Amino acid sequence: MNLADWEIALLQALEKPLPLVSKPFEEVARQIGIPEDVVLERIRSWLAQGTLRRFGARVAHNRIGYTANGMSVWNVPDEQRDQVGQVIAAFPEVSHCYARPRATDWPYNVFAMIHGARKEDVLDVAQKIAQKIKVTDYQVLFTVRELKKTTPQIFSNSSYAGGFSL
Amino acid sequence: MSTIDDIDRRILDRIQQDFPIVSRPFAELGRHIGISEIETITRLQRLQEKGIIRQIGGVFELRQTGHVSTLCAATVDADHLDDVVKVVNAYSEVTHNYLREHTFNLWFTVIAPSRQRLEKIIEHIRNTEGVKQLLDLPAERVYKIRVNFAATIEETE
Numbered sequence: 001m002n003l004a005d006w007e008i009a010l011l012q013a014l015e016k017p018l019p020l021v022s023k024p025f026e027e028v029a030r031q032i033g034i035p036e037d038v039v040l041e042r043i044r045s046w047l048a049q050g051t052l053r054r055f056g057a058r059v060a061h062n063r064i065g066y067t068a069n070g071m072s073v074w075n076v077p078d079e080q081r082d083q084v085g086q087v088i089a090a091f092p093e094v095s096h097c098y099a100r101p102r103a104t105d106w107p108y109n110v111f112a113m114i115h116g117a118r119k120e121d122v123l124d125v126a127q128k129i130a131q132k133i134k135v136t137d138y139q140v141l142f143t144v145r146e147l148k149k150t151t152p153q154i155f156s157n158s159s160y161a162g163g164f165s166l
Numbered sequence: 167m168s169t170i171d172d173i174d175r176r177i178l179d180r181i182q183q184d185f186p187i188v189s190r191p192f193a194e195l196g197r198h199i200g201i202s203e204i205e206t207i208t209r210l211q212r213l214q215e216k217g218i219i220r221q222i223g224g225v226f227e228l229r230q231t232g233h234v235s236t237l238c239a240a241t242v243d244a245d246h247l248d249d250v251v252k253v254v255n256a257y258s259e260v261t262h263n264y265l266r267e268h269t270f271n272l273w274f275t276v277i278a279p280s281r282q283r284l285e286k287i288i289e290h291i292r293n294t295e296g297v298k299q300l301l302d303l304p305a306e307r308v309y310k311i312r313v314n315f316a317a318t319i320e321e322t323e
Binding site: 047057060112 | 263
């Protein structure tokens with residue numbers, strides 16, 4: 001089903017910061033020119049369908065005590081990859097965990113972001129993971145500098161041609 | 167570091183997951199925490215101004231919207247680093263970019279509406295002066311994506 005213009009306008013509006021007013025969805029609805037009820041109903045159904053993974057605040061985790069984060073990368077035997085990936089993902093200090101391809105000069109196939117208050121905490125967690133999964137070939141890459149961090153504007157992007165369906 | 171109090175922490179814990187999709191969400195949020203609608207809004211404005219809240223909004227499931235994404239790792243000459251960063255960051259499709267301690271020193275994520283567009287961006291960056299090597303590492307499996315962080319731990323620094 002292709003999207004109507006108002007639906008695309010709503011997708012774009014939801015990528016922008018929600019106005020901090022008493023009735024924010026009414027404000028969004030007014031800008032698009034549709035009733036508030038339609039906005040509320042559509043957000044709920046996109047959440048139910050999984051089109052919206054979630055609706056809520058994005059918090060700068062480095063501003064609420066998680067000042068250290070390290071990208072841990074693991075060289076896991078292919079046949080154990082998915083099982084090990086699940087084990088790593090279960091650590092509460094791990095926020096994101098993915099399998100990615102190996103490449104030239106890059107033997108690591110499982111990636112996990114580890115967060116902690118200090119660098120040593122992150123390294124401790126990595127060591128605990130290593131013991132649990134019995135993988136010795138791993139590295140933790142710390143951030144030297146955050147060069148860009150933006151909220152994805154996937155529907156408002158100039159290169160977005162439109163015409164996709166949900 | 168800016169200080170946030172217990173009420174702020176409770177607001178932060180709540181609105182990362184359970185933002186009420188109702189006509190007056192801040193009244194509802196406040197009710198759970200025991201503060202008024204206006205105080206909730208005032209606190210959120212302050213948290214947003216301080217940069218603790220990046221924004222309140224939707225997070226779309228890219229696999230359902232036809233978008234493609236990847237993580238790129240690049241080895242960039244120190245001499246050309248600033249120029250390469252300018253080229254990379256100029257793309258609105260690049261959402262995150264980090265300098266990391268490694269031979270692969272530049273790590274960035276790209277989200278594009280099509281594979282074709284994604285590859286065009288990667289090829290341009292790969293051919294930029296100073297980029298010695300560039301890996302395209304799209305996720306093959308997702309084991310975990312957690313976006314909420316408990317705000318109830320002690321602040322350091």
